[in-house]
Amino acid sequence: MKYVDEFRDAATVQALAERIAQSATRNWTLMEVCGGQTHAIVKHGLDRLLPPSLTLIHGPGCPVCVTPQHVIDQALSLAQRPEVIFCSFGDMLRVPGSHTDLQSIKAQGGDVRMVYSPVDAVTLARQNPGREVVFFAVGFETTAPATALAARQARALNLDNFSLLVAHVCVPPALQALLSTPDNRMQGLLAAGHVCAVMGYWEYQPIVESFHVPIVVTGFEPVDILRGVLACVEELERGEATVVNAYARAVTREGNVPAQQLLKEVFEPVDLAWRGLGTIPLSGLGLAPSYRRFDAAERFETAGLVSSESALCRSGEVLTGRLDPRQCPAFGKECTPDTPLGATMVSSEGACAAYYRYRHGQ
């Protein structure tokens, strides 16, 4: 596959790893923000190619993992309603709510459908006028434009049986919150390349200036990740803290302007609670007033849900890089992908899932 295979080239990976080893003269701790990057690192063993002086810690870049428990429970409660066709992305299937998960709801007769794109849910609404179609809109700014497009289409079609349970989250406020915590260890950040493809990287300028921490826009293939690490190490070695774009083939400073305009039309920033980070002001997206009629949380009564979480689950600490999944006492015992205590063990971007899948038994 063009523009994919070249960025998985083993010889280039080797060369970059060697160059990183030569460049790092001191210990440095870096965080990769996005769960997709975490999975690539763990799967390909990229962390093992780095010199011992470099530590990579995993960030909160898993949108479903950072979604508060009561929102998950809200989603599951909607999925159980007989009139609802509940649509979500594939890896939501086994995310544990307080009492159940989508897989069980489906097994017991709930109409749960995995979709590839939010626009597919609009199509389902058109095809099923007698049913209520709800799409669980989870994701960073990478995914929010697709949801916004679906909302726009629903409005243009004047659909009255389509709604969105919105749980989109924004990265820059979370980075600010992470860097502000007193026990923060990160000296450099690898920013999520596809979030930046949409939003650009101009939002990171004030962050590097306030915290004097380099932020490198990084892609997802093995070569891209090591390139991001190298750029970050070089900045740190020089004592510099700027925003570096190491994913220039996909990202520009201003980002995708039409996508940003679409987001501004459909959404507005709202305060949101993040698992592991508490409430972060203006860190989430909610539907703008002109789209509020598509808000599933307003359309359906879901008050009275009592949420509870496993006392053993420590995904909040995993998400903020304070706990390596393998150090969690429940890892691989009470908590496995088949019996997950938290979303980090089942989401395609969860750090616990990455370690279980690729490092279990090692």
Add this chain to the structure above:
Amino acid sequence: MANNELFPACPLPIGQYAHAVLGHGGGGRLMQQLLEKLIRPALDNPWLEQRHDSAVLECGGTRLAFTTDAYVVKPLFFPGGDIGKLAACGTLNDLAMSGARPLYLSAALIIEEGFPFDALQTVLTSLNAVAQAAGVAVVTGDTKVVERGKGDGLYITTSGIGLIDHALSIAPRSIRPGDAILVNGDIGRHGVAILSARESLGFETSIQSDCADLSSLVGELIAAGCEIHCLRDLTRGGLGAALLELARDAGLDMELGEAAIPVSEAVRSACEILGLDPLYVANEGRMAIFVPEAHAETALALLDRHPLGQGANRIGRVRDAGRGQVGLRTSFGVERLLDLPSGEQLPRIC
């Protein structure tokens, strides 16, 4: 579950479930749990403990292989075949995996009310064509019709009997340390072909299912004097699940080279887009072949000459005794262990 005479209290949930979920049919961990915790204990006998694709039975000095499979593939017609072709090939292959020469098949049909007879005709023609090409007849069967809405078109169960007329014992317990692991071609085609035919996913590809009867290829390998230790067809759960099960059942560790596992570009791209790992995608015309190192080149040469062996490759070897782990050496020189996926990746794939 209510406790009464008909349904004694359910002893344990399987994992966290007290009821079946789609993943229990997926060929991954959930299915393994269902087999190990409920089905095997309920049926418990030494032949099931052979843990191979077909059961090898002693009948008055003759060894027979016996197997059965149910086919619930959706859609019924897909690029490269249909449920009829699949039902015949799948069962012939299960017999071949014990090194048996197929003799007879049976076919039980569960037909949904409203299912068109011309479609049924096409399916049976496909099934019979495969059987005839293998020199085998469908000698018995059954036909049932269920109400509309209760059957999804057509389900087929086929059983097969084969004869083991050589001295080899082709089974997981015959795998030895040092054995070479081969595959007869590139992996992942069937799963991708099925998915491409599911309209809701909306992608186009020219990939066809690799659905094929491997029994004659196996026969040729045996006739050529290849000391085959084990064969396993790579259906649900793909190459990854098959090797993990064999490693566990043989009590040996295995190692694979990622760069040596043949995957076509089209399958790779489809898997990337759908978020699948080709290692765990179903095949219906591919097998893993375990031979002593000394026989590996002979086997590969024969495979290269055979239409169903194109793209065959050596993908790894069996290590010494271990915990039944399968290690994959990636292109970056790092080794990681394989693990069974949970199971609901690709429902109704075969």
Add this chain to the structure above:
Amino acid sequence: MCLALPGQILSIDHDDDPLTRKGRIQFGGVVKEASLACVPEAGIGDYVIVHAGFAISRLDEEEAEATLREFAALSRLQDDKSAGADLHAPRPKGGVHG
């Protein structure tokens, strides 16, 4: 989910209305439809990065090629440096596919 893939635009539908502008995109051996609503500058033959059925940006081929040239230079440099180095560690060869 953040994973997105680059693909080449084969054909474009509904070019007049930005909201419904979509295209058939080729990824290796597979073709899938994606929304082009937010990449108005992308045309047939261009590469776009697609996430959840939605093109999030146009891939800058010149930048990609420049990056690859940079890597090739780096590889040569590292090869020269390690020419006399310990040959103990086996060097992995080739790509993912056999």
